[in-house]
Amino acid sequence: MSKIIFLDVDGTLIDYEAKCPASAKEAVDKARAAGNKVYICTGCSKAEILQRDLPELDGMIGGNGAYVEDEGKVVMHQGLSAEDTRKIVDWCNEHHLGFYLESNEGMFCNDYMIEQGPEVMVKYAQGKGASLEDASASSQMFLSQMIHLKGDDLYRDDVNKISFILSSYQDHLDSKKDFPELVANTWGGKGEHALYGDLGPTGITKKHAIDVLLKHLNADQKDTISFGDAKIDLSMFELCNYNVAMGNGGKEIKEAADYITADVNDDGLYKAFEHLHLMG
Known part of the structure; x- marks a missing residue:
């Protein structure tokens, strides 16, 4: 069964110097080739993401949930007045x-x-x-x-x-x-x-945005997996069926995780994708 994967960006998909490990790109590419959908779910807004060297993705959630995009189509955008x-x-x-x-x-x-x-x-x-x-x-x-x-x-x-x-x-x-x-x-x-x-x-969280996207995709919550490293990612963990904390993550996110992988710069994303058989 294909999965819908949500990746935090800083500290998860890229390191804290904004570099994306080659193994992380490979993991995302292989997971998508195997039929899974991969979205970033980040506090960054789209302008900042466009300046990052990221792998090809199916879409994004930005602004900690203020913006939702699927295959280039805006699903939701609710910013500050x-x-x-x-x-x-x-x-x-x-x-x-x-x-x-x-x-x-x-x-x-x-x-x-x-x-x-x-x-x-x-x-x-x-x-x-x-x-x-x-x-x-x-x-x-x-x-x-x-x-x-x-x-x-x-x-x-x-x-x-x-x-x-x-x-x-x-x-x-x-x-x-x-x-x-x-x-x-x-x-x-x-x-x-x-x-x-x-x-x-108010009302904008990563959890809410994922819920909006799942309804847009007509997808089931049981097929979701999230990856994060910080407290702001806890709302993702509340909704997604299976949750992975990065080895470099904080205490609270690790305690809430179903699985803890290695650090972002120790091929943590690839190792977790491999552990979960997401790459085919």
Whole structure:
């Protein structure tokens, strides 16, 4: 019986320096050739994904569930309202926090992101195991993909979610208090240390997006398998029938998994696909 496979991207399909292991590409190619469908299910928006060197896929879920695409067709797209985006932009600027707007058209950042981003992205990559040299290169590459906007140009109407640098964990708590109608998350380095907060539309999760896609495909939940490495992937695990945590994953995702594979850079995806007989 063919399966529907959902892959988180950072730390699962690609490493924390945005490199996709050759074995991961081979695993996806072989799984699709064997008749399975493979989708990414990521916090990234489409513009960021298009800059990654990924294998061919059947579609994607982006923005932590805000965007669903199947074979090039948009199945669902529910981002932030223009009013919510304006409020978050103003809130971040008032708090002197670097942020970037995650849109399918690009990643758009403010002045503070240009100032604060390099150091924080180095911390992120080092926390995931990169050397200082590799972390610095990864940080420069990530920031080079952003489009720097000023003033009213940041008030966009096509934003899936907004990520912002945390000067302290209190910024995340304040965002939850000041935007109770939105979903607030954190993400970061080693042990998922909170380096960033993000805000997205309510009701939008990876779980909800997978449910929408399964209904579009007229597919059965019992045929689903998900792969992840972080707390944000727990909602995938709630819906999918079988769940795999990466060896580099955090404690909570491993405890929720049916199977734990090797690290992303130790052919973890290929080994799991092999274990589950997904490659024919």
